[in-house]
Amino acid sequence: MLNQLSLKIGLLFFVVVITVEIILFSILYTNLVNDRVDEVMGDLLARGNTHRDVLEENYTSSTLNHVAIMESESDFIVVITDRNGEVVTSSNPMEPKMAAVIEHTDNDQVPDEGVILESDWADEKYVATDSPIIMEGTHSGHVFMFVDSNHIKEIISSLTRQFLFIGLVTVILTIITVIVLSKVITQPLVRMKKATEALSRGNHEVELSTSRKDELGELATAITRLSNDLKRLKNERNEFLSNVSHELRTPLTYLKGYTDIINRETTSEEDRARYTKIIQEETEHLAGLIKTLFELAKIDQNEFAIKKEKVEFDALIQKIVERIYPAIEEREIEFSYSCPSNVVISIDPERIQQVLLNILDNAIKYTRRGNHVRLEVVQTKHEVLTVISDTGDGIAEEDMPYIFERLYRAEKSRSRSKGGSGLGLTIAKEIVELHNGRMEVESELGEGTVFNISLPKEDAYEKGIVD
Ligand SMILES: Nc1ncnc2c1ncn2[C@@H]1O[C@H](COP(=O)(O)OP(=O)(O)OP(=O)(O)O)[C@@H](O)[C@H]1O
Ligand SMILES: [Mg+2]
Structure with missing residues (x-):
């Protein structure tokens, strides 16, 4: 089970995607929390500054009362002190924690635009700001603003709940996507695995969809x-x-x-x-x-040895012609040949003789009395081309692709009247190819057959020869 490809791919996808999601969500969450806290702190300071501005305009006991009454109905708490630090008025009853904040404030250090005194909402009961009241250029008191840390904690816990819900939905969607994806990727592989298993059991009827372009x-x-x-x-x-x-x-x-x-x-x-x-x-x-x-x-098995040596090609041809003459005479076939005298080539003479004898033997065997067999050698810069043509029976078009196959004979009855076993051309072609040469055939039924055997002259072509 654990070794299943779909599971492995799925787990890998899952771990990678979830890690990326956790990192992104964490960054987003932290930024949002900081923004919300900054917003609350900014609001608190702005509110304190507004009260301070009003008091600077009109520092009377009725204004002081008015400010205190206003905040007593809100989530915020205001405490106003005079220039000596004595509490003049407050919206809510004073608590020791608030008094401690006010006491610890160094009045001279507070800038005119106000300051956040306490922002540690996680550990302290209150967060606080201070907005100094400046009248006629002198410090005339302070507007302290407080808000219960629980107020911020509530905002954050509602944010956390939203994040948990979105996170859960994301994880579920990720799991579904990963399962579907890993199945889509591994299903064809599983099908191919089954097909190859069937193949090795000997069932060759493989049915795989090959329409995919990937x-x-x-x-x-x-x-x-x-x-x-x-x-x-x-x-x-x-x-x-x-x-x-x-x-x-x-x-x-x-x-x-x-x-x-x-x-x-x-x-x-x-x-x-x-x-x-x-x-x-x-x-x-x-x-x-x-x-x-x-x-x-x-x-x-690549164990067939070719022993190459420099050979005078016309002498080899002469020897071959002498060997086939009795058969030519016996079958009363006209024979002609030509070979330039200066052709020297690096080949295995025994094997090439075997090739040419096989092809000439065919030409004589499959040609009727009075017809013509011709052997012609032409040399080009890089190769020696031997053309053996006959005006004999020819080979039917449907047989042409198979004549080089083992034991293939155009004459299906496999009668022994012509004595062949269908191996001659197979071995001839293999030998020519071991010499890095080519063997081609053209034929027309009833017209005759032409075999072209080209053998490379130079050593540069002699790669891959078993010596
Ligand atoms: N010159 C040719 N004219 C007509 N048919 C040919 C000629 N050469 C080959 N063939 C056809 O190709 C078949 C294969 O030839 P190949 O030499 O491999 O076998 P073979 O001559 O029947 O037997 P072997 O050469 O082993 O004695 C032959 O059976 C014959 O039908
Ligand atoms: Mg033959």
């Missing part, structure tokens, strides 16, 4: 893409495994069949020799297939 939306899109990729990989793996088992089973069936025939006593020597040859061919095919699968597995 980081959470991007994350949901990434998870959806990941689940689709996983689904595709799983399908590909199943298909690959069933293709591999098919490819292995077929030659094994042949081997078993022909071994049975050879072992029959009735089989003639001549047939035996023929079948042994077939068994040999099938074994070679099987060994080749397993070797290629093994090489692909090594490429997947």
